[in-house]
Amino acid sequence: MKSSPLEKVRSYVQRYQPDLEPILFEEPLETSEVAAHALGVEIGQIAKSILFRADDKYALFVAAGDVRIHSKRVKAALGTGKTKMASPEEVETVTGFRVGAVCPFALEVEVPIFVDRSLQRFSHIYTAAGIAESLLPVTYEALLQMTGAEEIDAASAE
Template identity: 85%
Template sequence: MSSRPLEKVRAYVQRYQPELEPIIFEEPLPTSEIAAQALGVEVGQIAKSILFRAGEKYAMFVAAGDVRIHSKRVKAALGSGKTKMASPEEVVEVTGYQVGAVCPFALEVDVPIFVDRSLQRFSHVYTAAGVPESLLPVTYEVLLQMTGAEEIDAASAE
């Protein structure tokens, strides 16, 4: 495990919540379901961060692990053009994190970030913290503050 992305996340978080520390696990947590099981929380508490693309324009959507992001909402946010999820290579290039470890802040490229209100129902949610073995516990309010995101209703229950 390369510690550079994790250290980048730690340094970024210090500016907002100095006492906040990523939780590190022995094994990677590649899905919301696996992460929720490892923590003993609901799948919805795992904040999934997904990078979408339309043409040359990208945007990050952060939603509860138990919801699906509507393509209409993605299209509305990105504008014209066919929208699709970014490729794993694009994810690394734009975010600086590999798929399965995408943190919704401290990105390599400045892109719009949208946080879905589906996360509001939890006192704490857990984002990836830069490496597949990590999770960062945050409140919805702190997540909004750290990401500088726009709140939207982008999801539906799966």
């Protein structure tokens, strides 16, 4: 039997930080703003994970909730083709998570992961934990370790 997205995230996290647990909420956290309000933190502390595609290549970009990921940076990271955000169906197929609940690790398909340095300014950040009603509190260093990501400046202005 396939485990739930939340259980998949829990199981993955246990390998790195056995005492780390997702925070669960009664209602779905539809946006970074709603999630930040629910936790009483800055919008930037809510990490958004966005899947981009160039031709048949995918990559996941993780950035602070208050920044915009620049398409030129995405294109530079992916290297080829016209880049665009993946469709909701592609997101679920590649990550194993629905849009709005994409956890930046424990992905269904291995893809390059890029973590934007915009998240470094916070002692703790919150990623989705597989379902829209959950968030996972992590440090920037723990996020890098769990994702095996490359650090980039995807949100910097050009």
